[in-house]
Amino acid sequence: MNHVDVLLTGNYYCDLIFTGMPELPTLGSEIYAKDMQLVPGGGAINTMMGLRNLGLTTGWVGVFGTDFASRLIAEWLTERGIDLSLVVRRDEPFRRITVAMSYPQDRAFLTYNDPRVDTIPQLQKAVEQVQPRLIHFPGLTLDARLPALFAEWRARGIQIAMDCQHRPHRLDSPLVRETLQQIDLFMPNASEAQRLTETATLEEAAFRLRDFVTQLVVKDGANGAWLWDKTGNYHVPALPVTPLDTTGAGDAFNAGYLAAHLTGCDGIGCLRQGNVCGGLSTLGYGGAQSAPCREAVETALGQYAD
Numbered sequence: 001m002n003h004v005d006v007l008l009t010g011n012y013y014c015d016l017i018f019t020g021m022p023e024l025p026t027l028g029s030e031i032y033a034k035d036m037q038l039v040p041g042g043g044a045i046n047t048m049m050g051l052r053n054l055g056l057t058t059g060w061v062g063v064f065g066t067d068f069a070s071r072l073i074a075e076w077l078t079e080r081g082i083d084l085s086l087v088v089r090r091d092e093p094f095r096r097i098t099v100a101m102s103y104p105q106d107r108a109f110l111t112y113n114d115p116r117v118d119t120i121p122q123l124q125k126a127v128e129q130v131q132p133r134l135i136h137f138p139g140l141t142l143d144a145r146l147p148a149l150f151a152e153w154r155a156r157g158i159q160i161a162m163d164c165q166h167r168p169h170r171l172d173s174p175l176v177r178e179t180l181q182q183i184d185l186f187m188p189n190a191s192e193a194q195r196l197t198e199t200a201t202l203e204e205a206a207f208r209l210r211d212f213v214t215q216l217v218v219k220d221g222a223n224g225a226w227l228w229d230k231t232g233n234y235h236v237p238a239l240p241v242t243p244l245d246t247t248g249a250g251d252a253f254n255a256g257y258l259a260a261h262l263t264g265c266d267g268i269g270c271l272r273q274g275n276v277c278g279g280l281s282t283l284g285y286g287g288a289q290s291a292p293c294r295e296a297v298e299t300a301l302g303q304y305a306d
Contacts, residue, residue, distance in 0.1 A: 001083055004057040005057045005058065005133050006048075006059075006134050006135070007061065007126060007130055008048050009126075010062070012045055013096045013098050013111075014040065014096065015248075017102055018033035018100065019035050019103075019244065020034025021034075021101060021103070024101065038072075039286035042138065043138020043163055043165065043250075044062060044138045045062075045077070046138075046286070047254050048255075049080075049255075049287075049291040053292060054255065054297065062084075062119075063117045063119065064088070065089075065091075065092055065114070066092060088119070095114045096114070127153060134160070135158060136254070137160075137163065138165065138251065140167045142179055144175065147179055151182055160182065160183050162185070164186070164192040165192065166195075171196055183214075187218075189221070189250055190219065205218075214230070215229045219250050221238070224238040225275055226271075227270070236268060236272050236275055239300065239304055244285070245284065248290070250278065252280070252290075252291055253274040253275065253278030256277030257273065257277075277291070279300075280292040
């Protein structure tokens with residue numbers, strides 16, 4: 001594998017997505033969905049597909065096992081020409097399966113994971129092999145080894161981006177603070193930012209987080225997206241769409257934002273492209289197979305700007 005623009009790390013997921021339910025299921029009852037799809041998922045794969053559709057080169061540090069879900073997602077990626085040379089193959093099941101109950105306004109997940117695998121040594125080797133411009137983590141990743149590695153990589157000109165996802169960690173943890181201080185772009189959604197900072201509003205959360213990272217990018221659903229950086233605070237409204245499935249929309253936003261960032265766009269341009277990619281992805285199922293192509297993004301950007 002040659003040098004890449006973005007190196008991603010994180011686990012695959014196999015997503016079973018239900019839509020068109022009248023309500024959330026309750027104990028002792030049964031509800032019916034109007035549609036369902038079995039699709040590849042996980043923040044790393046969703047973002048990787050979005051970046052590739054926008055013309056960036058990518059590498060993925062992941063893990064597959066011998067189970068059905070691993071085989072299914074590996075086959076799906078191979079059919080689309082994804083280089084899996086950085087992926088570890090384990091001679092045992094490595095299941096990452098999520099049931100998503102998706103509604104137009106939000107979604108709920110039920111997930112099963114086999115025990116995690118330490119991929120940091122694998123990531124270190126991959127960084128030397130592909131020399132990325134940016135490394136992206138799809139969730140808040142805490143490990144005592146990472147802050148020093150981040151500092152080393154950043155000293156070599158490699159940027160670090162990290163989403164948050166639903167995590168139990170809080171900002172009062174020394175490791176959380178130390179990790180955030182070595183990140184260039186932190187990309188939570190609004191509820192994740194508030195949970196991490198234990199605050200009641202997005203403004204309070206941003207006030208606490210913005211001193212830790214170079215760019216604080218916050219996804220706020222139908223309210224659009226926000227950016228806090230050294231030049232100020234920026235907001236761009238969401239792309240007006242009628243969503244079919246919001247699963248993976250945040251990952252699609254990340255792909256759009258990072259692609260714009262790496263091609264030299266200013267903050268408003270990055271937010272706008274992130275919103276377009278996130279919005280268009282909700283018109284299909286999942287975040288990987290519905291990641292929009294460059295032509296669709298450029299068309300929507302032209303209409304969105306007007």
